[in-house]
Amino acid sequence: MDSYLRHVAIERGLSTNTVAAYRRDLAIYSRWLADAHLTGLADVTRQHISDYVRFLGSREESPLTAASIARILSTVRGFHRFLLEEGVVDTDVAHESKPPKLGTRLPKAISIEQVTLLLAATDGDDVANLRDKALLELLYATGARVSEVVNLNVDDVLDPEVVRLTGKGDKQRIVPVGSYARTAIDTFLVRGRPLLSARGPATPALFLGLRGKRLSRQNAWLIIRAAAERAGLDGHVSPHTLRHSFATHLLEGGADVRVVQELLGHSSVATTQIYTLVTADTLRDMYTTAHPRARVSRSAPPVEPPPGG
Structure with missing residues (x-):
C-alpha cells in the first residue's frame, strides 16, 4: 500500500489532499482484510471484494454514503490494478467490481x-x-x-x-x-x-x-x-x-x-x-410561478372530450 501511495503521488502527480484520501481509504481496506484473516494479497478473491462493498454499505458505527463507498472502491480498484502491473498478483480481482448506483445530487447553492x-x-x-x-x-x-x-x-x-x-x-x-x-x-x-x-x-x-x-x-x-x-x-x-x-x-x-x-x-x-x-x-x-398559463387556476374551464371521444 505504501508503494501504491508513492506511485500515485510521484508518478501520477496527484495532490497531497488526494493522496491523503487514498491513504484513509486503504487504511479501512487494510483493517477489513485483517479482520477477514487474509494474510496475503494473493489470497484476495472477487468474492472478497464483493463482501467488502457490502461491508461498507452496512457499517453501523460509521455509515457511509453511496458516494463515499464509490470513492473507496475506486481507490481499492486502483490499488489492485497496480498490484497486477507490478507483478505482485496474477489477477486483478477488483476489475469487475461495481460501486452502488449514485442518485443525482444537485450542488447546494445559496441565493x-x-x-x-x-x-x-x-x-x-x-x-x-x-x-x-x-x-x-x-x-x-x-x-x-x-x-x-x-x-x-x-x-x-x-x-x-x-x-x-x-x-x-x-x-x-x-x-x-x-x-x-x-x-x-x-x-x-x-x-x-x-x-x-x-x-x-x-x-x-x-x-x-x-x-x-x-x-x-x-x-x-x-x-x-x-x-x-x-x-x-x-x-x-x-x-x-x-x-x-x-x-x-x-x-x-x-x-x-x-x-x-x-x-x-x-x-x-x-x-x-x-x-x-x-x-x-x-x-x-x-x-410556473410567473406564467399565467403555467399556473393551475380554479376558474379555468374544464377540458371537454372531443366529439365521439
Whole structure:
C-alpha cells in the first residue's frame, strides 16, 4: 500500500489532499482484510471484494454514503490494478467490481441575496474582519476550492484583475477577480496582513492565521461557518457552498458552460453540467410561478372530450 501511495503521488502527480484520501481509504481496506484473516494479497478473491462493498454499505458505527463507498472502491480498484502491473498478483480481482448506483445530487447553492448577507457579516476594521472579508470575497469571486485559496501566496495575485490558482494535480489556471474581491484583498494586504505577518515566521502565504502562519483549511471553514451564523443563514454553509453558488449564478447570468468549466478547473465539462440542472430547476419554478398559463387556476374551464371521444 505504501508503494501504491508513492506511485500515485510521484508518478501520477496527484495532490497531497488526494493522496491523503487514498491513504484513509486503504487504511479501512487494510483493517477489513485483517479482520477477514487474509494474510496475503494473493489470497484476495472477487468474492472478497464483493463482501467488502457490502461491508461498507452496512457499517453501523460509521455509515457511509453511496458516494463515499464509490470513492473507496475506486481507490481499492486502483490499488489492485497496480498490484497486477507490478507483478505482485496474477489477477486483478477488483476489475469487475461495481460501486452502488449514485442518485443525482444537485450542488447546494445559496441565493445572491444570501451571499450578500454572508459577505456583509465580515464587515469591520479589525485585522480578522479584513482577512475574513478578503477570504470570502475571493472564494465567491473565483469559485475556487478552499484548498486553492489557503495555498495562495501573495505573488499569485498577479495584477488588479486576475489571480493564479493551483488546482488538483498541480494544474494552474488564471481566474479573473471582481472589483469587490480586489478591493477587499488590497485592503487586507495594506492594513491587515502586515499585522498578522509580524506575529509569526516569514511566509509568502496570502492568508494568515492570528498567529502569523498560513491559514489552514479547517480555520477557513470555521470562518465561513461563523459568518453564516452571524448572517442568520439556515442550513449548512461551507467553502464549497460558495463554489457552487459561483457556478450557479454565472450560468443563471448567461455564462457558457465551458467558460464555467475553465474557471472551476474541471477536467471534464460533464462535471460542470450538473450545475445546468440547478439553473433549469430555478427557471422552471420561476416559469410556473410567473406564467399565467403555467399556473393551475380554479376558474379555468374544464377540458371537454372531443366529439365521439
